[in-house]
Amino acid sequence: MKKKRNRQILTVTWFFVGLFLVMMGYTGHYAVTHRQALINNSYNSRQNLLIAQNRRGTIYAAGGQKLAETQTDTTGEEVRVYPYANLFSHAVGYAANGRFGVEAQANYYLINSNTKLSEKVASDMAGEKYPGDNVFTTLDVDLQQIAYDSLGIYKGAVLVTEPKTGRILAMVSKPDFDPNEIEEIWDDLLADKESGVLVNRVTQGLYPPGSTFKIVTALEYIKENIDSFSQFRFQCNGHFSHGEERINCYHGSAHGSEDFTKAFAKSCNSAFASIGLTLDRARFGKTVDELLFNQPLEIGLAYNQSSLHVDADTADADMMQAAIGQGTTQMTPLQLNMITCAIANDGMLMKPYLVDRVENHEKAVVKQFSPDTYKRLMSEEEAQIMTGLMEEVVKSGTGTKLSGLSYTAAGKTGSAEYNQVKTDSHAWFTGFAPVEDPEVCVTIIIEGAGSGGDYAVPIAKRILDACFTE
Numbered sequence: 001m002k003k004k005r006n007r008q009i010l011t012v013t014w015f016f017v018g019l020f021l022v023m024m025g026y027t028g029h030y031a032v033t034h035r036q037a038l039i040n041n042s043y044n045s046r047q048n049l050l051i052a053q054n055r056r057g058t059i060y061a062a063g064g065q066k067l068a069e070t071q072t073d074t075t076g077e078e079v080r081v082y083p084y085a086n087l088f089s090h091a092v093g094y095a096a097n098g099r100f101g102v103e104a105q106a107n108y109y110l111i112n113s114n115t116k117l118s119e120k121v122a123s124d125m126a127g128e129k130y131p132g133d134n135v136f137t138t139l140d141v142d143l144q145q146i147a148y149d150s151l152g153i154y155k156g157a158v159l160v161t162e163p164k165t166g167r168i169l170a171m172v173s174k175p176d177f178d179p180n181e182i183e184e185i186w187d188d189l190l191a192d193k194e195s196g197v198l199v200n201r202v203t204q205g206l207y208p209p210g211s212t213f214k215i216v217t218a219l220e221y222i223k224e225n226i227d228s229f230s231q232f233r234f235q236c237n238g239h240f241s242h243g244e245e246r247i248n249c250y251h252g253s254a255h256g257s258e259d260f261t262k263a264f265a266k267s268c269n270s271a272f273a274s275i276g277l278t279l280d281r282a283r284f285g286k287t288v289d290e291l292l293f294n295q296p297l298e299i300g301l302a303y304n305q306s307s308l309h310v311d312a313d314t315a316d317a318d319m320m321q322a323a324i325g326q327g328t329t330q331m332t333p334l335q336l337n338m339i340t341c342a343i344a345n346d347g348m349l350m351k352p353y354l355v356d357r358v359e360n361h362e363k364a365v366v367k368q369f370s371p372d373t374y375k376r377l378m379s380e381e382e383a384q385i386m387t388g389l390m391e392e393v394v395k396s397g398t399g400t401k402l403s404g405l406s407y408t409a410a411g412k413t414g415s416a417e418y419n420q421v422k423t424d425s426h427a428w429f430t431g432f433a434p435v436e437d438p439e440v441c442v443t444i445i446i447e448g449a450g451s452g453g454d455y456a457v458p459i460a461k462r463i464l465d466a467c468f469t470e
């Protein structure tokens with residue numbers, strides 16, 4: 001009996017020893033693989049030690065311009081300075097009262113120092129902090145300025161990316177703020193419940209996508225009718241009714257006889273509402289999810305999830321609204337840009353990223369970030385078909401302000417209703433250029449401006465002109 005009891009005690013003892021070793025191994029592995037998250041955690045005292053020991057590094061644009069740096073004021077206190085003030089307020093962010101933008105995303109690198117031992121010794125002898133590592137972003141100052149100026153006094157967002165790499169070239173959100181004054185204006189910004197100044201509308205702004213969502217509806221129709229979608233015909237008299245639901249074309253325009261390409265180019269609500277009723281709703285819901293709605297995104301920025309829930313039980317009225325990007329559909333400019341980039345890149349989405357590399361004080365590269373695939377959103381054939389449809393938008397549809405230029409462009413406009421007043425709408429555009437070998441993708445929303453073709457497309461033209469004309 002005694003031997004049996006000893007054996008049981010030994011078994012229990014070794015079980016807990018083994019459990020302890022497993023926990024130690026897991027904790028060690030987690031600490032290594034999640035060291036950035038652990039150090040960035042406000043409860044981790046290690047972060048405070050690094051901040052006390054190292055001078056926060058500088059953030060640079062792709063061209064080498066300083067976007068954020070730490071200076072010492074006349075009292076000897078460290079001050080974070082943003083040379084471009086409001087221009088990069090949401091993209092670069094701030095490092096006081098919490099952190100945001102690149103200041104948050106790259107905080108781990110900015111508060112660390114990988115400078116040489118001799119440099120650290122020199123700093124110790126001088127009684128100075130070690131120089132922190134510097135972060136080089138993918139942002140282009142000239143494109144950022146053009147996007148910022150073009151958006152003007154409007155609330156909204158502009159995002160410019162490289163579809164082949166995922167590099168973010170420009171990211172503008174308005175209204176904006178001066179990060180140099182963030183501590184002084186913080187309480188006022190928090191008290192402002194109307195404008196949402198602190199919200200990065202590119203990644204966090206949720207809007208009805210309106211007609212830009214016809215990209216998704218068209219893709220699903222093509223998937224379900226790959227051999228016959230070109231045979232689609234519709235007679236538009238300015239509205240479409242089904243039961244008690246009536247869908248009107250923008251301003252009641254009657255588009256007449258349409259094939260699939262013309263319906264897309266003219267952004268015909270009536271045609272797409274009718275298309276919505278023909279779709280397999282379960283499959284449509286699956287396609288929506290495959291385009292990254294209703295799920296977390298693998299990006300390093302603060303964002304909100306785009307959402308649309310469609311299944312076999314979705315009502316006809318809701319399906320008609322969903323097909324034209326209205327109803328309960330909510331989308332961020334980032335999400336629309338990602339889908340557009342996938343079309344431009346033969347169906348393959350690259351992960352969007354803002355940080356290109358990290359260098360130490362002696363300009364040695366500490367960390368290099370490279371383009372990385374996110375996932376395939378559609379087949380090459382589907383992407384080519386969608387490119388053709390979006391090219392026709394520019395040639396003969398709602399995006400003709402981008403036609404007849406020295407470069408070719410493809411895109412989709414949108415005029416998204418956002419309240420009960422039918423004349424109130426957000427102006428959208430998303431597209432890329434040149435069509436033959438896409439280099440730049442542009443997504444724009446202007447809140448409450450009206451027609452995407454009238455307001456968003458001209459902004460896209462200014463940006464693309466800067467990219468492709470001398």
